Amino acid sequence: MQFIKQFFHNDCLLCDSRTQNNTELLCDLCRSDLDLYPLGTDLLYSYTSISSHIIHNAITGIAVVSNYQWPFEQWIPQMKFHNHINSAKLMGQMLNEHLANSLWPTIDLIMPMPIHSQRLLQRGYNQAELLCKFIDHSAHSKLSHALTRTKYTQPQTELNKIERKQNMKQAFACEDTVKGKTVLLVDDVITTGHTANAAAQELLNSGATAVYLAAVAIRKYN
Numbered sequence: 001m002q003f004i005k006q007f008f009h010n011d012c013l014l015c016d017s018r019t020q021n022n023t024e025l026l027c028d029l030c031r032s033d034l035d036l037y038p039l040g041t042d043l044l045y046s047y048t049s050i051s052s053h054i055i056h057n058a059i060t061g062i063a064v065v066s067n068y069q070w071p072f073e074q075w076i077p078q079m080k081f082h083n084h085i086n087s088a089k090l091m092g093q094m095l096n097e098h099l100a101n102s103l104w105p106t107i108d109l110i111m112p113m114p115i116h117s118q119r120l121l122q123r124g125y126n127q128a129e130l131l132c133k134f135i136d137h138s139a140h141s142k143l144s145h146a147l148t149r150t151k152y153t154q155p156q157t158e159l160n161k162i163e164r165k166q167n168m169k170q171a172f173a174c175e176d177t178v179k180g181k182t183v184l185l186v187d188d189v190i191t192t193g194h195t196a197n198a199a200a201q202e203l204l205n206s207g208a209t210a211v212y213l214a215a216v217a218i219r220k221y222n
């Protein structure tokens, strides 16, 4: 019976009540409780007090769903370390909603922020790739893995400002298939911006026209 129940409908990820059309992952009440950035807003232009604290000189636009707070501070680790598919699906759908409302030009390539092969081996999957799976199906043909992580880096949050910059030096490599393309980088969390910016810089160095960034959450870092 439990199996049949799970098969035919989803319960709300936050309150366990049945969702409206059985396919939604959040009920309307819980959804209305979330504190989200308005759909389609670009953090670089609409929230300069926040974006001025992150490194973004190689990035043309940033879409974020929420600040790193409840319930994203639960959902993101669930997705990242416990392969929680429904958390990834819900956050991927939320990102997709933002992108559908953005005023950005047409995106040619969508790229998950790559993780190093050693970390991939430890974790078994890349959480950014998981998010990309739930971004609009019509966009799937645009999914690209031209960008790779060549250096096993320490988590940025464990380092000071100077170390963080050093840590990201030559951390990425990119194929020249990005030449002349507008790229969307997808990640779970932005903290200092160093990682995303280094990735974007590598894409630009390889001939990409512009790099946009979409992340589920932004974490304020001191």
Ligand SMILES: [Zn+2]
Residues within 6 Å of the ligand: 012, 013, 014, 015, 016, 017, 026, 027, 028, 029, 030, 031
């Ligand atoms: Zn609910």
